[in-house]
Amino acid sequence: MPFDTGRPEMTAEEFRLLRDFVYAYCGILVRDDMKYVMERRLWPRLEALGLTDFSTYYRYLRFDAQRRSELETAVEALTTHETYFFREPRQLKAFSEEVLPVLERRNARSRRLRIWSAGCSSGEEAYTVAMLLLESGRFEGWDLEVHGTDISRRVLSAARLGEYGPSALRSTSPDKLARYFVHVGPNRVRVRDDVRAMVSFGHHNLRDVDSVPLSSRVDAVFCRNVLIYFDAPARQRVLRLLYDKLVPGGYLMLGHSENLINLSADFELVHLRGDLVYRRPELGGGGGT
Numbered sequence: 001m002p003f004d005t006g007r008p009e010m011t012a013e014e015f016r017l018l019r020d021f022v023y024a025y026c027g028i029l030v031r032d033d034m035k036y037v038m039e040r041r042l043w044p045r046l047e048a049l050g051l052t053d054f055s056t057y058y059r060y061l062r063f064d065a066q067r068r069s070e071l072e073t074a075v076e077a078l079t080t081h082e083t084y085f086f087r088e089p090r091q092l093k094a095f096s097e098e099v100l101p102v103l104e105r106r107n108a109r110s111r112r113l114r115i116w117s118a119g120c121s122s123g124e125e126a127y128t129v130a131m132l133l134l135e136s137g138r139f140e141g142w143d144l145e146v147h148g149t150d151i152s153r154r155v156l157s158a159a160r161l162g163e164y165g166p167s168a169l170r171s172t173s174p175d176k177l178a179r180y181f182v183h184v185g186p187n188r189v190r191v192r193d194d195v196r197a198m199v200s201f202g203h204h205n206l207r208d209v210d211s212v213p214l215s216s217r218v219d220a221v222f223c224r225n226v227l228i229y230f231d232a233p234a235r236q237r238v239l240r241l242l243y244d245k246l247v248p249g250g251y252l253m254l255g256h257s258e259n260l261i262n263l264s265a266d267f268e269l270v271h272l273r274g275d276l277v278y279r280r281p282e283l284g285g286g287g288g289t
């Protein structure tokens with residue numbers, strides 16, 4: 001006999017409806033074996049709204065006047081925002097030592113560099129990139145902009161605040177901590193103002209190809225540990241968007257467990273000394289770094 005929690009169980013039909021609805025909105029696929037996870041994470045929403053079952057919740061998401069903000073809250077509850085500063089150091093080293101010199105040469109005339117952190121969560125990745133640009137010493141006096149976007153408004157407000165605790169800093173060396181952060185309380189630091197000035201944040205659902213909040217194409221996109229939550233068709237759509245938003249010759253940095261096999265032939269694989277990265281080919285073909 002099932003243990004009676006007093007909470008409604010999600011039927012197979014309710015699971016299918018909610019799963020498809022979430023997928024259509026943001027491309028995140030809740031696998032069949034995650035019905036229990038979905039149930040557990042959405043219970044608090046039913047409680048908060050005073051609803052008695054998941055069918056009523058589904059109807060709320062579809063038809064209520066508050067449906068838009070509730071859908072965002074539901075997606076919030078279903079997504080993972082795990083991130084930290086200087087995540088995947090090997091890739092960051094290759095980016096600093098091998099990609100940035102190329103971008104410096106390429107943009108020497110315009111002295112302008114744009115980088116997009118797509119699926120930036122609470123901002124650690126975008127700030128890390130800004131710190132790497134400063135650290136390189138290559139771009140003094142340049143017009144530099146790192147733009148972070150995410151579907152979750154909650155993580156974006158944390159990103160704008162720019163204050164972090166020990167978990168976000170677990171991969172940050174003491175010298176970087178001293179150089180790029182100021183203490184604001186016990187176990188609490190804030191990203192230094194000159195780094196914050198290089199970084200901006202905006203709300204964007206990667207499914208929305210028509211409303212990307214970028215003023216111009218970018219020289220590199222970091223889209224790390226985001227595609228893993230999507231199924232193949234959603235990944236392909238996002239990759240097409242990233243391709244369109246990159247300048248020819250611009251770089252795509254994925255998470256270390258992600259690749260484009262069977263997903264996109266648009267990008268070329270670049271073998272750097274320290275890592276493999278993807279690049280939108282130059283017009284008329286790529287080749288070389």
Ligand SMILES: C[S@@+](CC[C@H](N)C(=O)[O-])C[C@H]1O[C@@H](n2cnc3c(N)ncnc32)[C@H](O)[C@@H]1O
Nearest residue numbers: 026081082083119121150151152205206224225
């Ligand atoms: C695991 S975090 C990765 C953060 C960072 N890129 C990193 O690698 O450390 C994934 C982020 O992707 C965001 N995300 C998921 N679906 C999205 C969508 N459809 N559009 C934009 N962001 C999305 C989530 O809100 C979450 O903050």
